[in-house]
Amino acid sequence: MKKRIIFLIFVIGGVFGLVASLGVYYGLELTSDERFCVVCHEMDPMVIAYNDDVHSGKGKTGVRARCVDCHLPHDNIINYIYAKARNGVVEGYIHFFEDVENINWHENRARRKDFVFDDGCLHCHTNVFDNALLTDKAKKMHAHYKKLLNTKDEIGCASCHVEVGHMGLNNMLNYWDPKYPIYEDKAYEKKEELRRNYFKDSYVPSVKKSSKKDTNSSDENSSK
Structure with missing residues:
Protein backbone atom coordinates (compact mmCIF):
# COMPACT_ATOMS: atom_id res chain seq x y z
CA MET A 1 0.00 0.00 0.00
CA LYS A 2 2.80 2.40 0.94
CA LYS A 3 4.58 1.76 -2.36
CA ARG A 4 1.37 2.43 -4.27
CA ILE A 5 0.90 5.75 -2.49
CA ILE A 6 4.48 6.78 -3.26
CA PHE A 7 4.04 5.70 -6.89
CA LEU A 8 0.77 7.63 -7.12
CA ILE A 9 2.43 10.73 -5.70
CA PHE A 10 5.18 10.49 -8.33
CA VAL A 11 2.63 10.06 -11.12
CA ILE A 12 0.51 13.01 -9.97
CA GLY A 13 3.62 15.11 -9.44
CA GLY A 14 4.90 14.20 -12.89
CA VAL A 15 1.60 15.08 -14.56
CA PHE A 16 1.39 18.35 -12.64
CA GLY A 17 4.99 19.20 -13.55
CA LEU A 18 4.36 18.42 -17.21
CA VAL A 19 1.23 20.58 -17.33
CA ALA A 20 3.01 23.42 -15.53
CA SER A 21 6.00 23.17 -17.88
CA LEU A 22 3.75 23.25 -20.94
CA GLY A 23 1.96 26.29 -19.54
CA VAL A 24 5.24 28.11 -19.00
CA TYR A 25 6.49 27.10 -22.44
CA TYR A 26 3.40 28.31 -24.29
CA GLY A 27 3.30 31.45 -22.17
CA LEU A 28 6.87 32.25 -23.16
CA GLU A 29 6.16 31.49 -26.81
CA LEU A 30 3.03 33.62 -27.03
CA THR A 31 4.80 36.64 -25.54
CA SER A 32 8.02 36.40 -27.52
CA ASP A 33 7.49 38.16 -30.84
CA GLU A 34 6.36 41.46 -32.32
CA ARG A 35 2.69 40.46 -32.37
CA PHE A 36 2.68 40.61 -28.59
CA CYS A 37 4.95 43.66 -28.30
CA VAL A 38 2.75 45.75 -30.60
CA VAL A 39 -0.20 45.30 -28.22
CA CYS A 40 1.25 48.35 -26.49
CA HIS A 41 0.79 51.13 -29.05
CA GLU A 42 3.92 52.96 -27.88
CA MET A 43 5.90 50.15 -29.51
CA ASP A 44 4.46 50.86 -32.98
CA PRO A 45 7.56 52.57 -34.44
CA MET A 46 9.89 49.85 -33.17
CA VAL A 47 7.73 47.04 -34.53
CA ILE A 48 7.17 48.72 -37.91
CA ALA A 49 10.90 49.40 -38.26
CA TYR A 50 11.59 45.76 -37.37
CA ASN A 51 9.16 44.66 -40.06
CA ASP A 52 11.34 46.43 -42.66
CA ASP A 53 14.58 44.93 -41.35
CA VAL A 54 16.42 41.84 -42.55
CA HIS A 55 16.01 40.35 -39.06
CA SER A 56 12.25 40.11 -39.60
CA HIS A 95 1.98 51.40 -20.30
CA PHE A 96 -0.87 51.73 -17.81
CA PHE A 97 0.37 54.29 -15.30
CA GLU A 98 2.81 56.64 -17.03
CA ASP A 99 2.61 59.14 -19.89
CA VAL A 100 3.69 56.90 -22.76
CA GLU A 101 3.05 59.62 -25.34
CA ASN A 102 6.00 61.59 -24.03
CA ILE A 103 8.60 58.84 -23.73
CA ASN A 104 11.89 60.13 -25.10
CA TRP A 105 12.77 57.21 -27.35
CA HIS A 106 15.78 59.00 -28.83
CA GLU A 107 17.21 59.30 -25.34
CA ASN A 108 16.52 55.63 -24.72
CA ARG A 109 18.28 54.70 -27.96
CA ALA A 110 21.43 56.29 -26.61
CA ARG A 111 21.36 53.44 -24.06
CA ARG A 112 20.61 50.77 -26.67
CA LYS A 113 23.51 48.64 -25.42
CA ASP A 114 21.44 48.01 -22.28
CA PHE A 115 18.54 46.63 -24.33
CA VAL A 116 20.41 44.46 -26.84
CA PHE A 117 22.21 41.39 -25.51
CA ASP A 118 25.32 40.30 -27.36
CA ASP A 119 24.84 36.64 -26.48
CA GLY A 120 21.65 36.76 -28.52
CA CYS A 121 23.52 38.19 -31.51
CA LEU A 122 26.33 35.66 -31.21
CA HIS A 123 23.88 32.79 -30.88
CA CYS A 124 23.01 33.30 -34.56
CA HIS A 125 26.15 35.01 -35.86
CA THR A 126 28.39 32.19 -34.71
CA ASN A 127 31.28 32.85 -37.10
CA VAL A 128 31.28 36.63 -36.93
CA PHE A 129 34.90 36.74 -35.74
CA ASP A 130 36.32 34.17 -38.17
CA ASN A 131 34.30 34.78 -41.32
CA ALA A 132 36.72 35.24 -44.21
CA LEU A 133 34.06 37.08 -46.20
CA LEU A 134 34.04 40.02 -43.80
CA THR A 135 35.56 43.27 -44.96
CA ASP A 136 38.87 44.34 -43.47
CA LYS A 137 37.08 47.14 -41.63
CA ALA A 138 34.61 44.69 -40.08
CA LYS A 139 37.42 42.36 -39.00
CA LYS A 140 39.23 45.28 -37.42
CA MET A 141 36.15 46.43 -35.51
CA HIS A 142 35.33 42.92 -34.30
CA ALA A 143 38.91 42.53 -33.08
CA HIS A 144 38.50 45.84 -31.25
CA TYR A 145 35.26 44.52 -29.72
CA LYS A 146 37.03 41.42 -28.39
CA LYS A 147 39.90 43.49 -27.04
CA LEU A 148 37.54 45.62 -24.95
CA LEU A 149 35.58 42.70 -23.48
CA ASN A 150 35.48 42.70 -19.67
CA THR A 151 37.05 46.15 -19.45
CA LYS A 152 35.54 49.47 -18.36
CA ASP A 153 35.45 50.49 -22.04
CA GLU A 154 33.52 47.40 -23.15
CA ILE A 155 31.21 47.95 -26.11
CA GLY A 156 28.32 45.91 -27.45
CA CYS A 157 27.08 44.90 -30.88
CA ALA A 158 24.53 47.72 -30.80
CA SER A 159 27.25 50.26 -30.02
CA CYS A 160 28.23 50.19 -33.69
CA HIS A 161 25.19 48.60 -35.32
CA VAL A 162 22.98 51.46 -34.20
CA GLU A 163 19.78 50.41 -35.97
CA VAL A 164 20.29 46.67 -35.89
CA GLY A 165 16.96 44.86 -36.05
CA HIS A 166 15.03 48.07 -36.70
CA MET A 167 15.96 49.55 -40.05
CA GLY A 168 15.35 53.29 -40.26
CA LEU A 169 14.28 53.53 -36.62
CA ASN A 170 15.70 57.02 -36.16
CA ASN A 171 13.53 58.40 -38.97
CA MET A 172 10.60 56.34 -37.76
CA LEU A 173 10.78 57.92 -34.31
CA ASN A 174 10.90 61.36 -35.89
CA TYR A 175 7.57 60.63 -37.56
CA TRP A 176 6.11 59.81 -34.16
CA ASP A 177 7.68 62.77 -32.38
CA PRO A 178 9.03 65.39 -34.82
CA LYS A 179 11.63 67.70 -33.37
CA TYR A 180 10.40 70.82 -35.15
CA PRO A 181 6.73 71.98 -35.18
CA ILE A 182 6.90 72.83 -38.89
CA TYR A 183 7.12 69.10 -39.71
CA GLU A 184 4.33 67.92 -37.41
CA ASP A 185 1.54 67.67 -40.01
CA LYS A 186 3.65 65.83 -42.59
CA ALA A 187 5.14 63.60 -39.90
CA TYR A 188 1.67 62.66 -38.67
CA GLU A 189 0.57 61.82 -42.21
CA LYS A 190 3.64 59.65 -42.73
CA LYS A 191 3.16 57.95 -39.38
CA GLU A 192 -0.44 57.05 -40.19
CA GLU A 193 0.58 55.81 -43.63
CA LEU A 194 3.12 53.47 -42.04
CA ARG A 195 0.63 52.28 -39.43
CA ARG A 196 -2.04 51.75 -42.08
CA ASN A 197 0.32 49.65 -44.20
CA TYR A 198 1.40 47.57 -41.22
CA PHE A 199 -1.91 46.98 -39.43
CA LYS A 200 -4.02 46.79 -42.60
CA ASP A 201 -7.60 45.77 -41.69
CA SER A 202 -7.00 46.27 -37.96
CA TYR A 203 -5.71 49.82 -38.46
CA VAL A 204 -7.18 52.45 -36.14
CA PRO A 205 -6.09 56.10 -36.57
CA SER A 206 -4.06 57.45 -33.69
CA VAL A 207 -4.92 60.66 -31.89
CA LYS A 208 -2.87 63.56 -33.16
CA LYS A 209 -0.72 65.04 -30.42
CA SER A 210 -0.98 68.71 -29.51
CA SER A 211 1.33 70.86 -31.57
CA LYS A 212 4.54 71.88 -29.84
CA LYS A 213 4.06 75.28 -31.44
CA ASP A 214 0.64 75.67 -29.82
CA THR A 215 2.00 74.44 -26.51
CA ASN A 216 4.87 76.91 -26.60
CA SER A 217 2.52 79.78 -27.49
CA SER A 218 0.22 78.83 -24.62
CA ASP A 219 3.15 78.77 -22.21
CA GLU A 220 4.29 82.19 -23.40
CA ASN A 221 0.81 83.69 -22.99
CA SER A 222 0.37 82.26 -19.51
CA SER A 223 3.69 83.74 -18.42
CA LYS A 224 2.67 87.26 -19.44
Missing part, protein backbone atom coordinates in the same frame (compact mmCIF):
# COMPACT_ATOMS: atom_id res chain seq x y z
CA GLY A 57 12.83 37.40 -42.20
CA LYS A 58 13.09 39.64 -45.26
CA GLY A 59 16.68 38.64 -45.97
CA LYS A 60 17.76 36.28 -48.74
CA THR A 61 17.89 33.33 -46.35
CA GLY A 62 14.54 34.03 -44.70
CA VAL A 63 16.05 33.65 -41.23
CA ARG A 64 13.93 35.50 -38.67
CA ALA A 65 14.85 36.78 -35.23
CA ARG A 66 12.16 37.40 -32.64
CA CYS A 67 12.14 40.23 -30.11
CA VAL A 68 13.36 37.95 -27.32
CA ASP A 69 16.27 36.70 -29.42
CA CYS A 70 17.89 40.12 -29.15
CA HIS A 71 16.33 41.83 -26.15
CA LEU A 72 16.68 39.13 -23.49
CA PRO A 73 19.82 37.48 -22.07
CA HIS A 74 20.59 33.94 -23.21
CA ASP A 75 23.31 32.96 -20.76
CA ASN A 76 20.95 30.67 -18.81
CA ILE A 77 17.24 29.87 -18.62
CA ILE A 78 16.77 31.28 -15.12
CA ASN A 79 18.18 34.66 -16.08
CA TYR A 80 16.12 34.59 -19.27
CA ILE A 81 12.82 33.96 -17.48
CA TYR A 82 13.64 36.45 -14.72
CA ALA A 83 14.50 39.20 -17.22
CA LYS A 84 11.36 38.47 -19.23
CA ALA A 85 9.14 38.62 -16.15
CA ARG A 86 10.82 41.79 -14.89
CA ASN A 87 10.48 43.49 -18.27
CA GLY A 88 6.84 42.51 -18.44
CA VAL A 89 6.10 44.10 -15.07
CA VAL A 90 8.08 47.26 -15.84
CA GLU A 91 6.67 47.73 -19.34
CA GLY A 92 3.15 46.99 -18.11
CA TYR A 93 3.45 49.60 -15.37
CA ILE A 94 4.76 52.19 -17.83
